[in-house]
C-alpha cells in the first residue's frame with residue numbers, strides 16, 4: 001500500500017515536471033474517450049428522436065394506399081385501382097376498435113394578398129383530427145352541412161399562416177387554393193416536424209371539397225386507421241389486408257395492389273438502422289481509444305529513454321525493479337485516467353452542445369461513461385507495461401553512463 | 404542477509420572482470436585482492452582504462468565479478484540475487500557520480516530526500532532529514548533551488564547530501580571532482596574528509612589528482628586491471 005502510494009506520488013511529480021508532454025501524451029486518450037461518449041450519446045439520442053417523432057405521429061396509426069408498395073417495380077401506383085370511400089366505411093364496419101379517416105390529398109399553390117405558398121391540401125372526414133392526433137387551436141371545425149355540401153372552407157396549419165399572413169389575423173379571410181376561393185374557419189395547433197416533414201405545412205378541408213372542387217374525382221388517396229393501442233396494430237394490419245384483398249377481388253396468387261404501413265413497423269426499422277449506426281460509430285471511436293493507448297506507450301518509451309539516467313540513479317540508490325516498474329506503470333495509468341476524466345467532460349459537453357444544436361433529445365449513456373473510464377485506466381496499465389518493464393530492467397551502470 | 408560487525412567492511416579476493424570474448428576479450432580486472440576496514444578514506448588512482456570504475460562498480464554492488472569473491476561486512480555478495488544486492492545498496496551504500504546525476508526540475512531538497520522514499524521514511528521525516536543533510540553540506544539556503552539554478556560545485560554537494568541522508572556505511576565516489584575546477588574540487592574533498600572524520604563514514608574515491616589524493620588515509624594505484632601500489636599517501640605518491 002505504502003509502495004503504491006509512493007509510486008503514485010512519484011508519478012504525480014513526474015507528470016507535473018513534464019506538464020506539456022504529459023498533456024500531449026494523454027491527448028489520444030482524451031480524444032478517444034470523448035468520441036466514444038459523444039458517438040454513443042448521439043446515436044442513442046437519434047434513436048430516441050425517432051421514437052419520439054413516431055409517438056408524436058401516433059404510435060397506433062396505420063395508413064392504406066393504393067399501389068404496389070415496396071415491390072414498386074412490378075407496377076406503378078396509377079396501374080392499381082384507387083381506393084374508395086366505401087373501403088373506409090367497410091373497414092370501420094368490419095374491424096374491431098378502429099377509427100377510420102379516408103382522405104384525398106393534393107398539393108396546390110395557395111395565395112393570400114400578394115403572397116403565395118405551395119403546400120399540401122388534405123380533404124378528410126370528421127375523424128381525421130382524432131386519427132392523426134391533431135387538434136384545432138383557434139376557430140372551429142367543419143359543420144355537417146359544410147361537409148356534405150363540399151363547402152369552400154378550410155382549417156390552416158401554422159406554417160402556411162406564417163408564410164402568407166405573418167402576424168395578420170387569418171380567421172374569416174378568403175384564401176385562394178388554386179382557383180378555389182376558400183374561407184379560413186380555423187387554425188391547426190402546432191405539430192412541428194416529424195420524419196423530416198413539416199406537419200404544419202398543410203390545409204385541411206372537408207373530403208368532398210378536395211374531391212369535387214380540386215381533384216374532380218371521387219378517389220381516396222389514403223385511408224388513415226388508428227388502432228385501439230400500439231400493441232393492436234399488427235392484428236389490425238393483418239385484418240386490413242385480408243379485408244381489402246377480398247373487397248378488391250384479388251385471387252390467392254395475385255399480389256397486393258395496395259399497401260398498409262404501420263408506425264410500429266416503421267419505428268422498429270428506423271431504430272434498427274440507428275442502433276446499427278451507433279454501434280459502428282462507437283466501434284470507430286473505440287479504435288481511436290486504442291490508438292490513444294499506443295500514443296501513451298510511445299511517449300512513455302521516449303520518456304523512459306530520456307530519463308535513463310534518472311532511472312539509473314534510482315536503481316543505484318536502492319530502488320527495486322518492481323518499484324521502478326510500479327512507478328512507470330502508475331505514471332502511465334495516472335496519465336491515462338486523467339486523460340479519461342478530461343475526455344468524459346469533453347464528451348458530455350459535446351453531447352450537450354450537439355443535442356441542443358441538432359434539436360435532439362439529450363441522452364447520456366452513463367454506463368458507457370463508466371466503461372470508457374475503466375477502459376482508459378486499463379489502457380494506461382496495458383500500454384504502460386512495456387515501457388515500465390524496460391525501465392525496471394535497465395542495468396544501472398549502463399543507465400548512469402547514458403548520454 | 405545479515406552483516407557481521409567483526410568482519411572487514413570490504414573484502415575482495417581474486418576478483419576478475421572480463422568483457423567480450425575471443426579477439427575482443429578485455430580483462431578489466433585481472434585478479435584484485437583488497438581489504439578495506441571501517442573508517443578508511445581510500446583514494447583510488449591510475450591511468451584511464453586501468454580498471455578503477457570496474458572495481459568501484461563491483462564494490463558498490465552495481466556489478467558482479469566474472470570470477471573471485473566479494474564479501475561486504477561478511478556477506479557473500481556473489482550469493483545474492485539482484486533484489487538482495489539492491490537492498491544492500493539501499494541500506495549500506497552511498498554513491499556520488501562524476502556527472503552529479505541530480506533529477507532535473509526537482510528541488511535540491513526533493514533530490515536529497517529521494518533515497519529515503521525507498522526506505523519507506525514518512526514525508527515529514529524525509530523533509531527534516533533532507534534539510535539536515537543539506538545543512539551538513541552547507542546548502543541549507545538552497546533547498547528550493549533546482550539543479551539548473553545551482554553551480555557545478557553546489558550540485559555535487561547536493562549529490563553528497565543525497566548520498567549521506569541515508570547514513571550509509573560506505574560512500575563510493577567515482578571521480579567526483581572530474582567536472583569541477585581546482586578550487587571547487589578542493590572544497591568537495593574537504594567536505595568528504597570531514598564526513599569521514601566526524602561521522603566515521605568509510606569513503607572510497609577515485610581521483611586523478613595527486614594533490615587531492617594526499618587527503619586520503621590510503622592510496623591505491625591501478626594498472627592494467629591490477630593494484631600495483633597500496634599504502635599511505637606519503638609512501639605511494
Ligand SMILES: Nc1ncnc2c1ncn2[C@@H]1O[C@H](COP(=O)(O)OP(=O)(O)O)[C@@H](O)[C@H]1O
Nearest residue numbers: 422423429431450451452453454455456457458
Ligand atoms: N561494458 C564494458 N564493455 C566492454 N569493455 C569495458 C566495459 N566497461 C569497461 N570496459 C573496459 O574495461 C577496461 C577498464 O575500464 P574502467 O574500469 O572504466 O577504467 P577506468 O575507470 O580506470 O578508466 C577498459 O579497457 C574499458 O574499455
Ligand SMILES: [Mg+2]
Nearest residue numbers: 455456457577
Ligand atoms: Mg572510470
